[in-house]
Amino acid sequence: xxxxxxxxxxxxxxxxxxxxxxxxxxxxxxxxxxxxxxxxxxxxxxxxxxxxxxxxxxxxxxxxxxxxxxxxxxxxxxxxxxxxxxxxxxxxxxxxxxxxxxxxxxxxxxxxxxxxxxxxxxxxxxxxxxxxxxxxxxxxxxxxxxxxxxxxxxxxxxxxxxxxxxxxxxxxxxxxxxxxxxxxxxxxxxxxxxxxxxxxxxxxxxxxxxxxxxxxxxxxxxxxxxxxxxxxxxxxxxxxxxxxxxxxxxxxxxxxxxxxxxxxxxxxxxxxxxxxxxxxxxxxxxxxxxxxxxxxxxxxxxxxxxxxxxxxxxxxxxxxxxxxxxxxxxxxxxxxxxxxxxxxxxxxxxxxxxxxxxxxxxxxxxxxxxxxxxxxxxxxxxxxxxxxxxxxxxxxxxxxxxxxxxxxxxxxxxxxxxxxxxxxxxxxxxxxxxxxxxxxxxxxxxxxxxxxxxxxxxxxxxxxxxxxxxxxxxxxxxxxxxxxxxxxxxxxxxxxxxxxxxxxxxxxxxxxxxxxxxxxxx
Numbered sequence: 001x002x003x004x005x006x007x008x009x010x011x012x013x014x015x016x017x018x019x020x021x022x023x024x025x026x027x028x029x030x031x032x033x034x035x036x037x038x039x040x041x042x043x044x045x046x047x048x049x050x051x052x053x054x055x056x057x058x059x060x061x062x063x064x065x066x067x068x069x070x071x072x073x074x075x076x077x078x079x080x081x082x083x084x085x086x087x088x089x090x091x092x093x094x095x096x097x098x099x100x101x102x103x104x105x106x107x108x109x110x111x112x113x114x115x116x117x118x119x120x121x122x123x124x125x126x127x128x129x130x131x132x133x134x135x136x137x138x139x140x141x142x143x144x145x146x147x148x149x150x151x152x153x154x155x156x157x158x159x160x161x162x163x164x165x166x167x168x169x170x171x172x173x174x175x176x177x178x179x180x181x182x183x184x185x186x187x188x189x190x191x192x193x194x195x196x197x198x199x200x201x202x203x204x205x206x207x208x209x210x211x212x213x214x215x216x217x218x219x220x221x222x223x224x225x226x227x228x229x230x231x232x233x234x235x236x237x238x239x240x241x242x243x244x245x246x247x248x249x250x251x252x253x254x255x256x257x258x259x260x261x262x263x264x265x266x267x268x269x270x271x272x273x274x275x276x277x278x279x280x281x282x283x284x285x286x287x288x289x290x291x292x293x294x295x296x297x298x299x300x301x302x303x304x305x306x307x308x309x310x311x312x313x314x315x316x317x318x319x320x321x322x323x324x325x326x327x328x329x330x331x332x333x334x335x336x337x338x339x340x341x342x343x344x345x346x347x348x349x350x351x352x353x354x355x356x357x358x359x360x361x362x363x364x365x366x367x368x369x370x371x372x373x374x375x376x377x378x379x380x381x382x383x384x385x386x387x388x389x390x391x392x393x394x395x396x397x398x399x400x401x402x403x404x405x406x407x408x409x410x411x412x413x414x415x416x417x418x419x420x421x422x423x424x425x426x427x428x429x430x431x432x433x434x435x436x437x438x439x440x441x442x443x444x445x446x447x448x449x450x451x452x453x454x455x456x457x458x459x460x461x462x463x464x465x466x467x468x469x470x471x472x473x474x475x476x477x478x479x480x481x482x483x484x485x486x487x488x489x490x491x492x493x494x495x496x497x498x499x500x501x502x503x504x505x506x507x508x509x510x511x512x513x514x515x516x517x518x519x520x521x522x
């Protein structure tokens with residue numbers, strides 16, 4: 001009996017030290033957080049309200065759901081009983097529970113969210129900063145990552161995009177070492193550095209020359225080709241209408257974005273990241289006296305203190321956080337709106353300009369198409385194609401969104417007329433070998449599109465400095481995910497960019513109306 005009471009006291013003590021939804025006060029464990037935001041996180045029940053997104057696209061004030069809390073001994077018995085049953089019954093489902101209090105909450109578990117989790121947890125392993133990744137679909141079957149063709153290029157007009165793409169290629173080469181886990185082989189990302197060929201007509205030639213000079217300045221191995229030189233190098237290309245071409249000869253091509261995503265997520269979990277399947281439906285706000293931009297020193301303002309999650313079973317729970325990173329892809333704009341961005345005065349009147357856009361991808365078989373020397377090709381018309389294996393299979397589509405009509409965007413059915421009327425004529429014109437083509441399969445997906453200047457968004461909100469962004473890359477976020485994640489980690493843990501200076505693509509540019517426009521968006 002004495003041993004039983006000792007066990008009871010021991011287990012209860014362990015459970016009491018676990019974070020609950022009230023009466024918990026804990027200091028951030030990493031000393032690198034000292035100069036950033038509040039050093040204490042308080043997770044207590046309040047009477048404040050939150051904004052919750054409804055089906056009719058309105059926000060209404062709703063009471064904050066209270067997280068049910070078991071009596072400590074009852075909770076200990078529940079955990080102990082579940083652990084004993086799991087020993088004898090391997091099919092025993094896990095307890096549907098997750099942390100009520102984390103240092104960093106990442107909203108969005110796609111390749112950007114998982115890359116951020118990987119870089120932060122690699123530097124602060126299990127005993128360091130607590131991090132949770134929330135996504136409503138843990139299969140990620142509808143995410144932009146799963147729908148991506150995995151293009152890797154340096155052809156951009158912004159220096160920041162070129163530098164991020166270069167680091168992305170460097171990271172891909174080291175995936176076998178970085179993403180290997182004990183007892184499991186590293187992910188096979190099918191990295192194919194066969195080059196990237198950007199074609200330009202008369203109107204696009206000046207822009208391509210500028211991009212070429214930026215790439216050369218940053219050390220990229222690229223070659224500028226006239227139409228005659230292009231024909232000599234790739235005889236299977238019809239050069240009609242091509243004024244110039246730029247060929248990336250190193251660290252450009254394509255890879256398996258899904259395999260990279262899997263590897264990043266697995267390594268993040270290995271280092272202690274917590275993945276939760278739930279939908280963010282709102283935020284809970286509390287008054288704060290922390291000095292922020294756009295407010296007087298002693299003004300009180302409301303800050304998002306906790307996220308309200310809806311589990312697959314329909315249960316509503318909350319998670320307190322010190323920092324929140326919005327990396328939810330095409331849904332990032334809606335998440336920011338839940339946090340009252342674009343719905344208040346002053347700096348909070350400016351919304352996050354990220355919207356979903358639809359894109360079609362088609363898989364074709366062309367027995368007379370280009371051979372093994374075929375790079376990733378981006379045509380003057382916006383059509384792109386690349387090889388898929390070595391048996392005459394290709395992946396093709398068109399850069400840029402199909403439509404910005406909300407009704408069209410919501411429809412994820414494949415438009416085969418778009419292939420017949422738009423894709424196929426352009427393909428057959430550029431490569432005569434594509435005249436004999438069979439359409440094997442196709443899919444449609446959404447990606448995040450920055451309607452302001454088509455460039456990515458990195459860093460904190462000026463008025464809500466504990467809310468960070470990593471979104472809006474307008475179709476090229478897959479290849480830049482490692483660089484974006486590393487930069488976000490540096491901002492959080494070091495307070496500044498240490499490797500690449502990405503301060504120009506901060507949220508602040510929306511407040512002052514300054515475009516940092518990327519014109520080559522594929």
